[in-house]
Amino acid sequence: MSTPFDRDPPVSPSTRAQHLSASAVLDRMKEVYEVDSDTALADALHTTRQNISKWRSRNSIPYTEAVAASYMRNVSIDYILTGRGARDQKQGTAQELDVQLLRAILLSLLAFDRIKIIGGDTIAELNEMAKAIAFQYKRAAEAAQHLQQTDGLNAEAARAVAVAATELISSDGTLFGPRLDPVDRSAGD
Missing domain, CATH: 1.10.260.40 (lambda repressor-like DNA-binding domains)
Known part of the structure; x- marks a missing residue:
């Protein structure tokens, strides 16, 4: 390679x-x-x-x-x-994230206990996470670019809309699972 x-x-x-x-x-x-x-x-x-x-x-x-x-x-x-x-x-194309670079970043975060992988094959899970992040990033970047080109939003406003849309999409459980509740309700059970 x-x-x-x-x-x-x-x-x-x-x-x-x-x-x-x-x-x-x-x-x-x-x-x-x-x-x-x-x-x-x-x-x-x-x-x-x-x-x-x-x-x-x-x-x-x-x-x-x-x-x-x-x-x-x-x-x-x-x-x-x-x-x-x-x-x-390049103008006119959405930036794509490098899956291998993302995997390396995730590995470094895992090594410093910034993220945790529960069960399963850690490397396979990191690969899947990297692919999912790259996919979602590309979708959000394309959405922001579309908003700039067709709706005339400036880059910052288009990015803010794309971020909000990405949060809504990922919070419904379709890709990353349901949004985590910051309060641990199992402690009282």
Whole structure:
């Protein structure tokens, strides 16, 4: 299996690591959001300056925020994560998420106990989750794009409508199961 790095001109492993570091990703996100400080980036990401600092010091790439930046700013996720490829997304096509990248993200979340898999084959479950997320993401992105092109909504309003529609669709149990109740009612039984 070849990777994007196999197709590119040879570069040293240290150069690759620099491009894939959390600091480099955060710097590209600053570029994407057109801000010049970590404080301004934190504001754009609706997080704290301390979180930005933690991501840098721990070399922890904020994948969720990177995907959101890609979607909100119509910038290639490959560019944000690796610095390679075209910066801007092609207009007129909905962005598709890479299932293998999603699986890797889910594995990292599982490793840090941010998600749990109950029963069954963990790898198979993660693969199915990644496919379902990629499918739903593409549907939502296409809906947002359609709203922009046919109804004249701006990108932010179209995204908000697509998010609301996705929450409604997934909450009826058709794909992800019923929405979880934050209150554990079994404790009193």
